[in-house]
Amino acid sequence: MIKILFFVLFFVKLTFSECVPARQEISLPSKMENYPGSYFRIHPTGNYILASGVPINGSSVVMIDLTKKNKNNIIEPKLILTSMNNEAYPVEGSWKLFASPNHDGWSEMQYYGFNQVLDKQKKATSLFSDREHNQFYHSSAELPGSTTTNIKFRTLLWQKGLCKDYELVPENGKLVNKSTSKQYRLCQNLYSENGDDFLGSPILSKDGTEVAARNDDGHAVIYKIADNGDCSIEDDLGYSTSKVNFSYPKKDSKGQIVFAAYDPTGGNSIHIYDRDKKVTKKLSQKGDNSRGTPGYPGMTLDGRVVFIANSTPRKIVIVDPSQLNDDGSVKSGSADPKTCIQIAAQSGVNRTEQGGIGI
Amino acid sequence: MTMASRLPDEMIHLKCQEQIEKDLGKYVQNPNWQRNVDPQLNVKSYSAPSDQFGRWVEIQTFKDTYLHIFELSKTHTFQYSHKNCKYIYNSDMPALDFLKKKTQNTFTDDEFEKIVNKNEFSLIYAWSPTMIYSMSEMHIFQQACKKLGLKFIPVLDYTQSIEDAKNQLSKYKKDIAIRHYKSIELEMRGGLTHFPVSYVVGKKIISQKIFGAFTSDLLDREMKKRIDLINLRSTK
16 A cells, blocks of 8 residues: 555646547657667656667767657657666666666666756766676666655666665765665575576566566566565466566556567567456557567556657657557547546656755 | 377367367477467467478467467468368468568578587577677677587577668677578577577577576576587487
């Protein structure tokens, strides 16, 4: 209950009766057209996208700002350059922080503040770093009980399934880790049965209490994480997917996951899996060519799904799953307000709340 | 004595099972099924390599009753549908889209088969300029191959342009042949939603995929595990 309230309180919305479009296509910033990019991560509001592997003007990680519109009310994406490295990853939940692995020499994982990156761009400096817990293919998420001044989160590294929990509090203008957590192996209880690398490309849920990974058979499996780090299987999809992205916690529902997956006669597509109904629905259309780059769709707080279509030219696609047919096409007729996602006038959600030191 | 079913466990109670088994037998005797993502709501899909290199079979059920069989090869995709316990030839669809793309000097199933049939081991390394670690960590795979005596064979995701690949790769100072793959065997094994994906091959066997990049100690272990498994299976 507390974790649900936490997310609700962070994103207070005023809703109108108008629905979001069933499918919206937005051009990528022109400078990105020559770079296929790598990982794309979606802000809870859908207003920002974190993109790595985009070498523009000395940055390798950029943000795409979708909050600006031209006089014709068309979104004009803006690039925000950053000083982050490699495949920097948001601390999922409210996106207060980014976790940026330092690849050269494997020296340290650096944590940047979201607002600071917005304001200072390439001049933003890390707020906190960890030399011990640093590796590529990481995933981070805020934990239940996290607040604006007491940020609790965990960061999981793929190889060896190493995990570490943090509790950052501002102290003398800096963020200090007050957690006594050491590195521990996530899902230790399952290693003897499955081998010591059975968590393939793991991704934490938005509140860090679940993890999705490929097991030894290549299936996408979702595990519940107990307080002691032990795991139990919640869902086994039975087939292989890209890294998944979880929906935000919702009362009385296991929610959904989104991912890219391959079916032989349909090719690579973006799908949503309803964990309560155990059904899969296609969200992309044939021309989207959702291979490679867009293998990492993301969900917004209101349930839209955002991915990058590898079409020519590449573009950002935002869909409302409730307004799509099972093959990804748009349902005919006007959207039923009972099922569509309503447009929200969001107050203060473009920036995360200040943590006292301008993060 | 009853013959073991050729169908995935989930499908053994389908209507007309006898006929389905018979038709599948034209392609494969002991299929190693992998489940695919549901192509549509309530449609289940499984695929398996056939007994012929470069040809795969896919089965689809709809609400556990209706069924298609697809035969996928480099020249065509045949679709058969089930009616009154008989398969009827339904349509000859074009070969999978990616095979139609015109590119030169590609890595094909013909070449792949020759490499798989060798007694020496090779590592097929699929990479993409969209995934930076598939370029930045390539040297770890190259070093592991050198250490373990495998031939390193990089193949490029066919959806990416050679120009993009060259531009991106140049940042990592990698000097490799840049070749697209056009291989049913690679494509159908899936996993190519992420790069790198690699396979240890040799002695007529393709290993389970190695998904992603690794630190050198873990990669050595993953590769050795697959080499040992191939050696064990090839002596049986």
